Amino acid sequence: MAQVKQDPRVARKLAIRRKAQRRHSHFYQHCAHWSFNRQPGGEQPPIHWRRERWMLAATALLITLLSGFLIPVWATAMKPVAVPPVEHTLMPLALPKVEAPASKTPAMEEWRSVQVRPGETLADIFQTQGLSLSDLQRVVDSAGDAKTALHSIRPGQEFDFLIGGSSQLQGIRFDKDESTQAIIRLDATSPSMKTVARAVEMREQIAHGVIDDSLFGAANKAGLSNAMVIKLADLFKYDIDFVQDLRVGDSFTVVYDTVYRDGAYLREGDIVAAEFINQGERYTAYRFKRADGSIGWFSEDGRPIQKSFLRIPVDFTRISSPFSAARMHPILGLMRAHKGVDYAAPTGTPIHAAGDGVIKFRGWMNGYGNFVIIEHNSHISTAYGHMSRFANMRVGQHVRQGEVVGFVGMTGLATGPHLHYEFRVDGTQRNPQTVTLPKPEPLPGAQLAQFKNGVVKPQLARLLEIDNNYKLARAESTKRSDD
Known part of the structure; x- marks a missing residue:
C-alpha cells in the first residue's frame, strides 16, 4: 500500500507542536480541562466551578470594575480647571447733563412744479393751483426787486408752489433771472424772501x-x-x-x-x-x-458787422419791381424810370430806418402815398413810400437804425401792398441792392490789437480747421463713390 506524501510545511508545524507538548506536558495536563467547549460526540458532563474557573471569573470582574472606575476619573482629569470669576466693584460717576435737541429734523417739503403754457397768466396759474388772487397779491407784495420777473412771465418758465394741508400757500419759488432763484416764504408771521444763486x-x-x-x-x-x-x-x-x-x-x-x-x-x-x-x-x-x-x-479787420445802413429795411416775400432806368408803369401804362426797389410784403409789416438819421419829411406825396424821408448825413438820405400808416414820430425827430418808421401799405399809385425804397446820394437815386455802402469805423488801436490776438487768431484757426476737415471728408466721399 502506497504512502501519501505529506507537505513539508505541515510536517514541520506538527513536529514543532509535538515538541512544545513534550516540553510543557505538565501545563497541558494541568489546564486541559479549563475549556468551556463541549467535545463533539457523546454526552459531556456538566461544568463544575472549580478553583481555576473562579480565578478566571474574578479576573474578568476585576477588569470590568477597574474600567468603570478609571475612565470617569480620566475624563474628569481632562476637564479645564474652572477659574473663579473676577469680581468688579461699580463706582458711581457723575456725568454732565446732555439736553435733548430742541427740535426734530424737519420733514421733506413737497414743492409742486408748474410750467407756464402759451397765453397763460400768473393769475391763471394761481387759480389752477386752488389759490386766490389775494395769495397772488401777497406774493407780489413780498417779491421786492424780483417783482419784475412776476410781471413778465414767458412760456416754459417754471413756478414751484409749497401748499400746506389746508390749501394754504406757504411758499413759492421762481427764477428772478437766469442765474438767480427767488424763494418767498409765507408760512411765518411775516413774509420773507431770499435769493439763491444757480450754477450757469x-x-x-x-x-x-x-x-x-x-x-x-x-x-x-x-x-x-x-x-x-x-x-x-x-x-x-x-x-x-x-x-x-x-x-x-x-x-x-x-x-x-x-x-x-x-x-x-x-x-x-x-x-x-x-x-x-x-x-x-x-x-x-x-x-x-x-x-x-x-x-x-x-469782421476780421475789426470793423462792426452792423453797417451804417441796412441793405433791406423790411421783411419781404419777394421783389415785385427792381431798380430800373425804364419800366412800364403798372397803373399809368407809361414807360418811365423806376428809381427804387419795391419789396412786396403783407399790409402792416413794420418798416425800419435804414440807418441813424433825422426825419426830414413825413406826409403825403403824389404817387408815393404816405411817404417818409430820413436824412443820414449831408450826402445820403433814404425814402420810404406807399405806407399804410406812420409810426409815432414827427419831422425833426432823430431815429436810430432799425427803429420802426411806418408800416407797409398800398397808398398812392400801387397795385398791391409793398414798400417802395430809395437810396439817394446827393439827391440822386441809386440802386439800393448794388450801391456801395460806407464802411463803419474799425475798433480803436488798443482794442483792435486785443480783438485780433485774443479773438480772431484762435477762432480763425478753428474755422479753417473745420473747413479743411469738411473738404477732406468730402474728397474721400467723392473718391469712394467713384470707386
Missing part, C-alpha cells in the same frame, strides 16, 4: 453746412435750430441778401454757445464766431466785448 455755464457748439436747397434746410441738417438760423442771417444781412443772393454750394460754419443751468440744458446762446461763403465771397463775424462793456460782432 456756457458750452461751445460747432455746426457746418452746405446749401443744397435752402438755408433753413442746410442749417437743420447741421443741427442748428430755426432761432439760430435767424441769428446767423441777422449777422450777415448787411452783406448778403438771403432771398436773392444764395446759391447751391454756399457754405457756413458757426461756433455758438449753449447755456446750461445746474448741469441741465437751458437754451441756445449767442454766436461766438461765424463764416459764410456766398458765391465765392467770404464773410466773417466775431463776437467781442468793447471797452465800455457792450458786446458787438466784428
Whole structure:
C-alpha cells in the first residue's frame, strides 16, 4: 500500500507542536480541562466551578470594575480647571447733563412744479393751483426787486408752489433771472424772501453746412435750430441778401454757445464766431466785448458787422419791381424810370430806418402815398413810400437804425401792398441792392490789437480747421463713390 506524501510545511508545524507538548506536558495536563467547549460526540458532563474557573471569573470582574472606575476619573482629569470669576466693584460717576435737541429734523417739503403754457397768466396759474388772487397779491407784495420777473412771465418758465394741508400757500419759488432763484416764504408771521444763486455755464457748439436747397434746410441738417438760423442771417444781412443772393454750394460754419443751468440744458446762446461763403465771397463775424462793456460782432479787420445802413429795411416775400432806368408803369401804362426797389410784403409789416438819421419829411406825396424821408448825413438820405400808416414820430425827430418808421401799405399809385425804397446820394437815386455802402469805423488801436490776438487768431484757426476737415471728408466721399 502506497504512502501519501505529506507537505513539508505541515510536517514541520506538527513536529514543532509535538515538541512544545513534550516540553510543557505538565501545563497541558494541568489546564486541559479549563475549556468551556463541549467535545463533539457523546454526552459531556456538566461544568463544575472549580478553583481555576473562579480565578478566571474574578479576573474578568476585576477588569470590568477597574474600567468603570478609571475612565470617569480620566475624563474628569481632562476637564479645564474652572477659574473663579473676577469680581468688579461699580463706582458711581457723575456725568454732565446732555439736553435733548430742541427740535426734530424737519420733514421733506413737497414743492409742486408748474410750467407756464402759451397765453397763460400768473393769475391763471394761481387759480389752477386752488389759490386766490389775494395769495397772488401777497406774493407780489413780498417779491421786492424780483417783482419784475412776476410781471413778465414767458412760456416754459417754471413756478414751484409749497401748499400746506389746508390749501394754504406757504411758499413759492421762481427764477428772478437766469442765474438767480427767488424763494418767498409765507408760512411765518411775516413774509420773507431770499435769493439763491444757480450754477450757469456756457458750452461751445460747432455746426457746418452746405446749401443744397435752402438755408433753413442746410442749417437743420447741421443741427442748428430755426432761432439760430435767424441769428446767423441777422449777422450777415448787411452783406448778403438771403432771398436773392444764395446759391447751391454756399457754405457756413458757426461756433455758438449753449447755456446750461445746474448741469441741465437751458437754451441756445449767442454766436461766438461765424463764416459764410456766398458765391465765392467770404464773410466773417466775431463776437467781442468793447471797452465800455457792450458786446458787438466784428469782421476780421475789426470793423462792426452792423453797417451804417441796412441793405433791406423790411421783411419781404419777394421783389415785385427792381431798380430800373425804364419800366412800364403798372397803373399809368407809361414807360418811365423806376428809381427804387419795391419789396412786396403783407399790409402792416413794420418798416425800419435804414440807418441813424433825422426825419426830414413825413406826409403825403403824389404817387408815393404816405411817404417818409430820413436824412443820414449831408450826402445820403433814404425814402420810404406807399405806407399804410406812420409810426409815432414827427419831422425833426432823430431815429436810430432799425427803429420802426411806418408800416407797409398800398397808398398812392400801387397795385398791391409793398414798400417802395430809395437810396439817394446827393439827391440822386441809386440802386439800393448794388450801391456801395460806407464802411463803419474799425475798433480803436488798443482794442483792435486785443480783438485780433485774443479773438480772431484762435477762432480763425478753428474755422479753417473745420473747413479743411469738411473738404477732406468730402474728397474721400467723392473718391469712394467713384470707386
